[in-house]
Every structure is written in structure tokens, then in C-alpha cells.
Amino acid sequence: MNNENQPTTSQAAIRAEGLTKTYGSGESTVYALRGVDLAVPHGEMVVLLGPSGSGKSTLLNILGGLDSPTEGRVFFDKDELTAFDDRHLTQFRREYVGFVFQFYNLIPSLTARENVALVTEIAHNPMTPEHALELVGLGKRMDHFPAQLSGGEQQRVAIARAIAKQPRVLLCDEPTGALDSKTGIVVLEAIARVNRELGTTTMVITHNAAIANMADRILSMADGQIQNIEQNAHPCAPAELTW
Amino acid sequence: MLEFLAPLDRKLLRDLWAIKGQALAIAVVIGCGVGMYLMSKGMLASLADTRAAYYERYRFADIWAPVKRAPDALLEQITELPGVRRAETRIRAGVILDVEGAAAPITGEIQSLPAIRGPHINDFVLRQGRYPDPLREDEVLALEAFAEAHQLEPGNHLYAILNGTKKKLTITGLVLSPEYVYAISPGEIVPDKKRFGVLWMNLDALANAFDLDGAFNEAVLLASPGENTDALLEQLDLLLKRYGATSAYGRDQQISDQFLTNEIQQLETMGRLLPPIFLLVAAFLLNVVIGRLVDTEREQIGLLKAFGYSNGAVAQHYLKMIGVITLLGVVIGIVLGLWLGHGLARMYMDYFKFPFLLFRAPPEVYLVGIGFSLVVAAVGTFGAVLRVLRLDPAVAMVPPPPPDYSRSARWLERMTRLIDQPSRMILRHLYRWPRRAAMTTIGIAMSMGLLIGSSFSLDAMMYMVDVSFNVIDRQDVTVNFVEPRNVRAIQDVLHAPGAMHAEPFRAIPVVLRNGTNSRREAIIGLQPNAELSRVVDTELRPVPLPGYGIVLSDKLAELLDIREGELLRLEVRTGRRPELDVEVSGIVKTYMGTAAYMDLEVMNRMLKDDIAISGTYLLVDPDRTDEFYQALKNTPVVAGVSLQEQAQDAFYDTLQESLGTFVFFNTLFAGLIALGVVYNSARISLSERGRELASLRVLGLTRGEVSYILLGELALLTLLALPLGALLGYLLAWTLVQSFNTELFRIPLIISPSTYGYAALVVLLSAAASGLLVHRRIQQLDLIAVLKTRE
Structure with a gap:
């Protein structure tokens, strides 16, 4: 593994040490992660590349406090996530983490604005739902229900919902996986803008290598391990991406 | 293990296993209906057969x-x-x-x-x-x-x-x-x-x-x-x-x-009214569960059709599922019915003295019970199966678009402006699926209605006892003389130790005739200002006996088809046996028997007797009852004694034993229904909205907050169901009161607040129990798995 580009631990927003995740036991043990070490500095845009089954979603879920590793430790700034119980993990997600998923997971019975408000109501220092929706370019469609929005618009609502609490980290799992490339780029632009303007540490999972070009840092995963870490000195704007 | 089965049948068994809790809940409700039907119809047949055989064999006159x-x-x-x-x-x-x-x-x-x-x-x-x-x-x-x-x-x-x-x-x-x-x-x-x-x-x-x-x-x-x-x-x-x-x-x-006929009539009423209600609820549950199951399986249905399974084969698959649940219900019902029937027979043997009483339901009762359940199941699931048949495979395999909540009512929107997002989700969800919400509410209300309808009879009986013993007949002891005696006989009785106050009465056997209607009755002659045994109206006000004519209980007036002011033919069957026409001077509402009253003086004038009495009502010093009894036992003129306190105790005992058992089982059944309805609604909501709820968990909502969205909805529906349930209970009680109108008893429509409260409590507890079961499921929501799957 190439460790030269690893930032020093003191700068890291997220740090993982020796993460291992297994399912099953005995001969049928399946390794999803095999000793992953990782440090993501504050404010960076990281793209996690890898084929399906490489363990990237498992890693993201553990970093976001949705799942716990079989072995190893995760630190969020100075707090050890892996020492948290379920209540603390919920609290952690509530305050610090924004999630974006492939299938949006919006609440169909709430409008765009209300979907965002769902989060801002319980957060400590949120921006207004309107501001969050302006940031993703949906200022004019705030009172629409998910059923009245296109896939790209729904995903942008999901991003607005994720960032409205002003999270310290934004985790996106295949955010463009269900979208065509044109719509996907609009969504990526929203993510890039949030990263740039709010300085939110951002991790994007994708199996689409083209997207990696917008990252500050590119992690490649295979077989539950990080195979390569690449620093990208000149990230390009999402509009320049093609696939 | 399942290899010998066709793939669809294996799917059937696994699907059933997956919804085993809900399937069982429905089967139990069906079972309650079938069991209740079997018990009441079987007991009815057993009692009628036993009575007929007993009378026949021992030549009952x-x-x-x-x-x-x-x-x-x-x-x-x-x-x-x-x-x-x-x-x-x-x-x-x-x-x-x-x-x-x-x-x-x-x-x-x-x-x-x-x-x-x-x-x-x-x-x-x-x-x-x-x-x-x-x-x-x-x-x-x-x-x-x-x-x-x-x-x-x-x-x-x-x-x-x-x-x-x-x-x-x-x-x-x-x-x-x-x-x-x-x-x-x-x-x-x-x-x-x-x-x-x-x-x-x-x-x-x-x-x-x-x-x-x-x-x-x-x-x-x-x-x-x-x-x-x-x-x-x-x-x-x-x-x-x-x-x-x-x-x-x-x-x-x-x-x-x-009395035996009266009991048989009650069983008949019970068997006619209650089981259909249970089966109605079961039909409703099947409708909800199967309907929503079909909705969640639309992709699979589309796939099966795309593979070439015929409409019939797919529909048959779901019909089989309904059939299995129904048959399970029928089996539960038969076991329950037989068990209850045997228990009831034992209870009957305790106060109906038959030489034998075997609980045996005739085959047609089983057939009707099973047939009725199947019909109810078919009706309950007709819509769902029809939807299976209509599903176009191409459409079915595309996931349904997210439900559209945009057509929300303006009043709802104005209202929701003031509340938080989770509460807003609850209200919009209810508004989006009003039929579903209504069905759940009605289902819960039905269980509460059933509870009230079956336990109010205790209130009514208690009221009757209270009125009979504390308002109408306030004497401690009633003494009947061997022969009618001169009023001076009261003095003899009053000399007995402990006797404090006495009021005379006279009972004369008569035949009452109005046109072609005639009744053999005893008229009770009372002092017009009697303090002990009195005639009272429905407001429990003492009715002074007018100085003329005869006062009839409403049931007797109904049987004779006579109204106040009309003339009634009286054929006295004692003494000089006069026959005369007497004006009906009043009609009073009574809950027991078919009484007729006259002013004692008017009666004696009519009979042209010396002032004569057949007995006396007495107040006895409670500290000296034993002495009084001892004296009474040795009084030769006494032919019969009736002790109020012991009669009242006997009544309470009987109520506790018979009605108490009955009410207990109904409480159990109604509780099961409430549990079945709420649990099913919650479980289905959970499977439909699991993804939504998991998303909320990921967003950082706590388990409690997520549970609130699902259970808050159910709590709201349960609360809405309470007044409706009270109303249904009142209606059911009213219906029962109408059909329990016999010569021996008319049950007053008395439902005490505590009965409403008790029913509400049972419903709330059942709802809470199912809420708890579902809450545990929410705890176990697999966040990751749910999020990865497409709708």
C-alpha cells in the first residue's frame, strides 16, 4: 500500500485503524473488509472507487455509524466511534453526518422543504431548509412532493437534506447510480458546491471511474482492502466529467 | 423438506411463515367467530335435544x-x-x-x-x-x-x-x-x-x-x-x-x-348476533392483510405472469393462502368451540339439573360454521384477488411510483403548518389512505363494541338486582300464609322476636282476558301507601296505586294487548270466584315477570271478603334474625318464606358464575380482535414503510422518534376508535336488549361508565401490546439492507 500520501492523523476528520468486517463464522466466513487503515483530512473530497463487492459500502456504513466493524477502531476527530453504543451512534449521525443514497430515500409524504426540515428540526445548528434547497438549485421547487420531482431533483433534495444540518462529513453511496449522466452531473455539482462552499468533508462511493476526477483524493478498493490511494492535485469541475 | 411441493406451493408455505404472526392473528379472529358459533349453536342443540329426550323419557306433563x-x-x-x-x-x-x-x-x-x-x-x-x-x-x-x-x-x-x-x-x-x-x-x-x-x-x-x-x-x-x-x-x-x-x-x-326456554332463547340470540360480528372483523382483517400483501408482491406477481403462469394459477396461489389461514381459523374455532361448549355444558349442569347433558354440535353446525368462514374469507379477499388477476405483468414489474401526497386537503395543510415533520407524516399518511385508516379504526371500534355489548349485561343485571331488592322489594322477609287470613294475622307475625314492621299483601289467582288474549296470573294486592314492597316506574319513583282498577306491568299489557283506561276481564279463581271487568288504571315498566297490582282494599272489596291477606312483608332486626327464623320455623300458619338477602346473594352468585364466565370469554375474544387489528395494521405498515423508517433512522432520528411515526398513527386511530367503539357497543347492547325481551326478563339498557372505561382499557392495552411487538421490530430494522434495496 502506498502510504506516502496519507495525511498525518492530527489533521484527519475521520480516521480508521485496522478495520475488519466479517460475516458468518468458521469455514463460511466472508470478509467484507480486511484490515483497512484510512485517514480523511478536514474539508477534502474523497472518491472511493471499486467494483461491487469490494467493501466500499461496508466501509462507508462503518464510517457513518450505521454499522460496526468486527475488529478495528474508527475515530471521528477525537471521539472513538467504535466505542459508542447505539444511542450515541444515533446522536452522532444526527449531529455530524449527512447521508446520500442511490435511491434517494425521501419521505414521500413530505414536501422537499419538509424533508429537509425533518432534519433541521432535530439538529443543533442547521441552516434553513430554504437555504439548503437553494444550494442544490431547487429554490423554486420547495413545495413539491417527491412524486412530483424527477430522479435528479429527488437526489438533490436528498443532498439538501443531508447538508442542512451542516454536517462535518457528507457520505454519498452511489449518488448518481440511478441517474442518467446529464442528471448525474447536476447532482455531482451540488455535492461539489457543498464541499467547496461549506467545507464539508465529503466521501463519494462510486464504481464509475470518471467521477474520480473531481476528487482531491481517490481511494481504490478491492477485496476488502484499499489497494491504492491517489492524490489529485487538479480536481476538475463536475461539468467537465463525461461518461 | 419441501421438495415434493410445486415451487409456488413452497413459496406459499414460506410466505405464510413470513407472515405467521399476522396469519395467526387472523386465524384466531376467525376461530373466535367459529368457536362462538359452534358453542352457542351446539349448546342450543344440546340443550334442546337433552330437554326433549329427558321430557320424553320421564314423561314430563x-x-x-x-x-x-x-x-x-x-x-x-x-x-x-x-x-x-x-x-x-x-x-x-x-x-x-x-x-x-x-x-x-x-x-x-x-x-x-x-x-x-x-x-x-x-x-x-x-x-x-x-x-x-x-x-x-x-x-x-x-x-x-x-x-x-x-x-x-x-x-x-x-x-x-x-x-x-x-x-x-x-x-x-x-x-x-x-x-x-x-x-x-x-x-x-x-x-x-x-x-x-x-x-x-x-x-x-x-x-x-x-x-x-x-x-x-x-x-x-x-x-x-x-x-x-x-x-x-x-x-x-x-x-x-x-x-x-x-x-x-x-x-x-x-x-x-x-326458565329453560328463556335460556335457550338467550343462547339463540347470542349465536345469531355475536359470531357474525367476529367473522365480519375477520373478513375485514383478511381484506387488509391480503390486499396489502398483494400490493407488496406486485413485482413477483408480474414476474410469475411473465414466466407464463396463468392468471388462474397466480390467483389460485393467493386463494390457497387465504384458504390455509381460514382453515387454520376453522380448526382453532372447532377446538375452541368444543372446549367452550363442554365447559358451558358443565356450567349448565350445575344449575340446570339434567340427568345427562352432553355437548354435541350437530354436523350441520360444523358445516355452516366452516362454510360461513370460507364465504367470509372469500368476500374479504375478493378485491385483492381481483387485483392479482388484473395486474398487467409489464406494469407489475416496474416498481410503483412513489405515492403522491400532493393532493392534500387545504385544511390539513393549514393545520399541519403548526406541527413537526413526523406528526405531519402521520396526518398526511392518514389522509392519503383514508379507507385504510377507516378500516383500522372500524376494526378496533368493533372489538370495543363487542366488549361493551357483551359485558353490559352485567351492568344491566346488577341494576335489575339493585332495583328489585332495594327499590321495589325493600322487605327483609316475605311470609306466605297457608290460607288467606284476616289482617289481624299480621299482629301474630309481629310478635315474633326481631320483627319490626309488617305490611300485608294478598295474592289471588286469576285469569285475565282481553278479547282472545288470556293469561293466568296472580294479582298482588298492596297497601296504597306501601313502604316495603312497592310499585315503581322506570324513574324508580313509587307509583301510588289508584283507588280503582288494576295496574299492569308493560309486558303483561303487551301480552294482553291492552292499554290504560281499557277494561280487562278478571276471572278470579279463588273464594267466590267472581268474574268482573276492571279498568286498567295504570301500566308500569318492569324488568322481571308479568306482574299485576291492585289496591288491597279495592281487591278485598271486589272479592267481597273480610279483609284478608295471603302474607306479609317484614322488616327484621338484623341482630335478631336467628331468633326470628327460629320462631318462624315453628309457626304453623306459615307456608313459605322468602328471604331477600339470601335471594340477592343467590342472584349475585349466579351472575358471577354464569354471566361472569361469559363476559370473561368475550373480553378475551374482543381483546384478541383488538390485538389482531392493531397488530396487523402495524405490521403491514412496517413492511410497507420499513424503508422510509430506516431512512429516518439513518438521518439520525432515534428509535423512539421513528416508532412515533408508525405507532403515533396507530395511537391516533385507536383514540379515534374509542368513541366509535362506544357507539357500536351501545348499538349492540340496544340490539341485545331488544332480543332479550321475554316474559321472565326484560334487560334494561344500562351501560355503566365503568363498562365503557373497561372496554376502552382493554382496547388500549391490546393496542399497546401490539405496539410493543411492532416497536421491537422497529428496533431490529436492518438499516443497511433496507437502504440498499430499491423500492
Whole structure:
């Protein structure tokens, strides 16, 4: 593994040490992660590349406090996530983490604005739902229900919902996986803008290598391990991406 | 293990296993309906069959013809009356019994026993011991229940006041009699084995005791099959008129049979009303569960159709699922019904004294129960199966678009502006699926209604008891004299230790006629300003007896089809036997029996008697009751005693035993229904909205907050269901009150606030229990798995 580009631990927003995740036991043990070490500095845009089954979603879920590793430790700034119980993990997600998923997971019975408000109501220092929706370019469609929005618009609502609490980290799992490339780029632009303007540490999972070009840092995963870490000195704007 | 099954059948079994909780909940509700039906119909058939067989085998009389005294030779003429199959004469009289260990005197009856074995008509079952020695004057048979209640066995003694003479008697055997299946003393409302005894004594001995040598005071008859007994009754009255006949009567006025008929009627009503309600709820549950299951499986259905499975095969798959659940319900129902039926039969055996009572439901009851369940299941799931048939495979395989909540009502939006997002989700969800919300609410309301409808009868009975014993009849003791006596007899009774206050009454046997309607009744003559036993209206205000005419209970007026102010024909069957027309001066609502009242003075003037009374109501010093009882036992003029407190206790005991058990089971059933409805709704919501709820968890909402969205909705629906359930309960109670209107009882529509509260509590607890079950599921939501799957 190439460790030269690893930032020093003191700068890291997220740090993982020796993460291992297994399912099953005995001969049928399946390794999803095999000793992953990782440090993501504050404010960076990281793209996690890898084929399906490489363990990237498992890693993201553990970093976001949705799942716990079989072995190893995760630190969020100075707090050890892996020492948290379920209540603390919920609290952690509530305050610090924004999630974006492939299938949006919006609440169909709430409008765009209300979907965002769902989060801002319980957060400590949120921006207004309107501001969050302006940031993703949906200022004019705030009172629409998910059923009245296109896939790209729904995903942008999901991003607005994720960032409205002003999270310290934004985790996106295949955010463009269900979208065509044109719509996907609009969504990526929203993510890039949030990263740039709010300085939110951002991790994007994708199996689409083209997207990696917008990252500050590119992690490649295979077989539950990080195979390569690449620093990208000149990230390009999402509009320049093609696939 | 499942290899031998077709793939679709394997899917069926696994799907069923996956929804086992819900399937079981539905099956239990079906089971309750089937069980209830089986129990009530089976018990009805068993009681009716047992009664018929018992009456047949022991030749229960068709007609009773009491007289004052008639010569034995008259039997021949009676037998020759057209329509008489067989007739017998006997002596039957009221006695006061005294058993060692019993402080209070016991009211009883004694009957004559022919010299050779038992009587032909109204024969009895000798359960223990032997017949009295024809030569002994002190040997008797005793009614088994009474003897057992006092731990009397053959060989034991008891005392009886026979026509004023106290006599020591020896019990030789214990019997059951078709005349005393419901062993109740005249004027009481519930049987009390301890307080009512019947003895059978050798004819000669009894004739001696009552100065009836060569004479009888009651004829019992078997009518020829198919004979119109009305004509026979008329002829008997005519023939026996000069022997002091009080009017012959048929089985419909024989007190034991009357109560038995009453019970059978109640069972019939119960069997007609309650099971359909259970099955209706089951149909509703099936509708909801299968309907929503089909919705969640639309992709699979599309896929199956795309693979070439025919519409029929796919529909059949779901029909099989419904069939399995229904059959499971039927099996639960049959087991439950048989178990309850046997329990009920045992309970009945305790106060209906049959020599045998086997719970056995006729095959058609099973068939109807099963058929009805299947029909109900089919109706309940018709819509869902139709949707399966209509699903176009291409459409089905595309996931349904997210439900559109944009068409929300403006009033709802204005309202939701003030509340948080989770509450808004609840309201919008309800508004989006109003039918579903309504169904859940109705289902819960039905369970509450069922609870109220089945437990209000306790309130009503308690009310009746309270009114009867504390408002109408406020005396401690009622004393009946052997013969009507001069009013001065009161003084004798008042001399007894402990007697504090006495009010006289007179009861006279009459036949009341209005046109073609006639009734054999006793009119009670009361002092117009009576303080103890009073006539009261529905508002429980004492009704002063007017100085003329007759006051009828509303039921009697209804039976005679007569209104206030009209003239009623009175045929007095005692004394000079006058026949006269009397104005109906009032009609009062009563809950028990078919009473008729007159001012005592008016009555005596009408009878042209000296002022005479048949008995007296008494207040007794509670500290001196034992002394008073002792004195009463040795008073020769007393023919019968009725003790209010013990009658009231007996009533409460019976209520606790019979109605209490009934209410307990209904509570159980209704609780199960509430549980079934709420649990099913919550589970289905959970599977439909699992993804949504998991998303919320990921967003950082706590388990409690997520549970709130799902359970808050159910809580809201449950709360909405409470007033509706109260209303349904009231309606059900009203319906039951209408159908429990018999000559013996009219149940008042009294539902106490505590019954509403109790029903609401059971519903809330059931809802809470199912909420807890679902909450545990929410705890176990697999966040990652849910998020990765597409809708």
C-alpha cells in the first residue's frame, strides 16, 4: 500500500485503524473488509472507487455509524466511534453526518422543504431548509412532493437534506447510480458546491471511474482492502466529467 | 423438506411463515367467530335435544291443573276429555323445611308418591338410595341438588311443617325431576339449591297430613300428540271449576320449563348476533392483510405472469393462502368451540339439573360454521384477488411510483403548518389512505363494541338486582300464609322476636282476558301507601296505586294487548270466584315477570271478603334474625318464606358464575380482535414503510422518534376508535336488549361508565401490546439492507 500520501492523523476528520468486517463464522466466513487503515483530512473530497463487492459500502456504513466493524477502531476527530453504543451512534449521525443514497430515500409524504426540515428540526445548528434547497438549485421547487420531482431533483433534495444540518462529513453511496449522466452531473455539482462552499468533508462511493476526477483524493478498493490511494492535485469541475 | 411441493406451493408455505404472526392473528379472529358459533349453536342443540329426550323419557306433563280439593274419582272424567293421552292425580303442597345447620327456614314443595314405584307422568330419576317403604309415613325422597347443598344423604333426617304440623322425615333416596330442571321457588328469580327443596312422600301419608284422603289437589296430563292444548285447558277449567281450580296451565307457564326456554332463547340470540360480528372483523382483517400483501408482491406477481403462469394459477396461489389461514381459523374455532361448549355444558349442569347433558354440535353446525368462514374469507379477499388477476405483468414489474401526497386537503395543510415533520407524516399518511385508516379504526371500534355489548349485561343485571331488592322489594322477609287470613294475622307475625314492621299483601289467582288474549296470573294486592314492597316506574319513583282498577306491568299489557283506561276481564279463581271487568288504571315498566297490582282494599272489596291477606312483608332486626327464623320455623300458619338477602346473594352468585364466565370469554375474544387489528395494521405498515423508517433512522432520528411515526398513527386511530367503539357497543347492547325481551326478563339498557372505561382499557392495552411487538421490530430494522434495496 502506498502510504506516502496519507495525511498525518492530527489533521484527519475521520480516521480508521485496522478495520475488519466479517460475516458468518468458521469455514463460511466472508470478509467484507480486511484490515483497512484510512485517514480523511478536514474539508477534502474523497472518491472511493471499486467494483461491487469490494467493501466500499461496508466501509462507508462503518464510517457513518450505521454499522460496526468486527475488529478495528474508527475515530471521528477525537471521539472513538467504535466505542459508542447505539444511542450515541444515533446522536452522532444526527449531529455530524449527512447521508446520500442511490435511491434517494425521501419521505414521500413530505414536501422537499419538509424533508429537509425533518432534519433541521432535530439538529443543533442547521441552516434553513430554504437555504439548503437553494444550494442544490431547487429554490423554486420547495413545495413539491417527491412524486412530483424527477430522479435528479429527488437526489438533490436528498443532498439538501443531508447538508442542512451542516454536517462535518457528507457520505454519498452511489449518488448518481440511478441517474442518467446529464442528471448525474447536476447532482455531482451540488455535492461539489457543498464541499467547496461549506467545507464539508465529503466521501463519494462510486464504481464509475470518471467521477474520480473531481476528487482531491481517490481511494481504490478491492477485496476488502484499499489497494491504492491517489492524490489529485487538479480536481476538475463536475461539468467537465463525461461518461 | 419441501421438495415434493410445486415451487409456488413452497413459496406459499414460506410466505405464510413470513407472515405467521399476522396469519395467526387472523386465524384466531376467525376461530373466535367459529368457536362462538359452534358453542352457542351446539349448546342450543344440546340443550334442546337433552330437554326433549329427558321430557320424553320421564314423561314430563303437558298440562298441570291445580285444584283445591277434588275426589279421586274425577280422574276418570279427566282422562275421558278429548285430547288427553293420560292423566294422573297427585297431592302437591308448599312446606317449610328445616335442616340441621340452616338457620333460616327453607321454602319447599312436597309431592305425593303413588304406592307402586314412581309416578307415570313427571317421573323422576332415582340417583341414589331407594324408594320410601309404602308402609312408612316418615320416609321421603328429596331433590338431589337441595340434598347435596345441605350435605344430606339417604338415611339423614330433616323437618317439615306439613299443614301446620312439624314432622321429622327420613330421606331414603335422591332424585332428579323434569319438573325441577331449574329448581326455583315460586316468586324467586334465580335458583338457589340451598333455599328451595322438593320432597316426595307416600300418597297415603301425605293425604293424611293434608286431609286429602281420597282426594287430590293437582291433576297432571299428557296431551295426545298434535292436540291443541288451549281447548283442553278450557275444558279442564270448566270441569274442575267447582273443585277450586285456579286455572290449568301448559308447559309455557311451568316455571322450570319457562326458565329453560328463556335460556335457550338467550343462547339463540347470542349465536345469531355475536359470531357474525367476529367473522365480519375477520373478513375485514383478511381484506387488509391480503390486499396489502398483494400490493407488496406486485413485482413477483408480474414476474410469475411473465414466466407464463396463468392468471388462474397466480390467483389460485393467493386463494390457497387465504384458504390455509381460514382453515387454520376453522380448526382453532372447532377446538375452541368444543372446549367452550363442554365447559358451558358443565356450567349448565350445575344449575340446570339434567340427568345427562352432553355437548354435541350437530354436523350441520360444523358445516355452516366452516362454510360461513370460507364465504367470509372469500368476500374479504375478493378485491385483492381481483387485483392479482388484473395486474398487467409489464406494469407489475416496474416498481410503483412513489405515492403522491400532493393532493392534500387545504385544511390539513393549514393545520399541519403548526406541527413537526413526523406528526405531519402521520396526518398526511392518514389522509392519503383514508379507507385504510377507516378500516383500522372500524376494526378496533368493533372489538370495543363487542366488549361493551357483551359485558353490559352485567351492568344491566346488577341494576335489575339493585332495583328489585332495594327499590321495589325493600322487605327483609316475605311470609306466605297457608290460607288467606284476616289482617289481624299480621299482629301474630309481629310478635315474633326481631320483627319490626309488617305490611300485608294478598295474592289471588286469576285469569285475565282481553278479547282472545288470556293469561293466568296472580294479582298482588298492596297497601296504597306501601313502604316495603312497592310499585315503581322506570324513574324508580313509587307509583301510588289508584283507588280503582288494576295496574299492569308493560309486558303483561303487551301480552294482553291492552292499554290504560281499557277494561280487562278478571276471572278470579279463588273464594267466590267472581268474574268482573276492571279498568286498567295504570301500566308500569318492569324488568322481571308479568306482574299485576291492585289496591288491597279495592281487591278485598271486589272479592267481597273480610279483609284478608295471603302474607306479609317484614322488616327484621338484623341482630335478631336467628331468633326470628327460629320462631318462624315453628309457626304453623306459615307456608313459605322468602328471604331477600339470601335471594340477592343467590342472584349475585349466579351472575358471577354464569354471566361472569361469559363476559370473561368475550373480553378475551374482543381483546384478541383488538390485538389482531392493531397488530396487523402495524405490521403491514412496517413492511410497507420499513424503508422510509430506516431512512429516518439513518438521518439520525432515534428509535423512539421513528416508532412515533408508525405507532403515533396507530395511537391516533385507536383514540379515534374509542368513541366509535362506544357507539357500536351501545348499538349492540340496544340490539341485545331488544332480543332479550321475554316474559321472565326484560334487560334494561344500562351501560355503566365503568363498562365503557373497561372496554376502552382493554382496547388500549391490546393496542399497546401490539405496539410493543411492532416497536421491537422497529428496533431490529436492518438499516443497511433496507437502504440498499430499491423500492
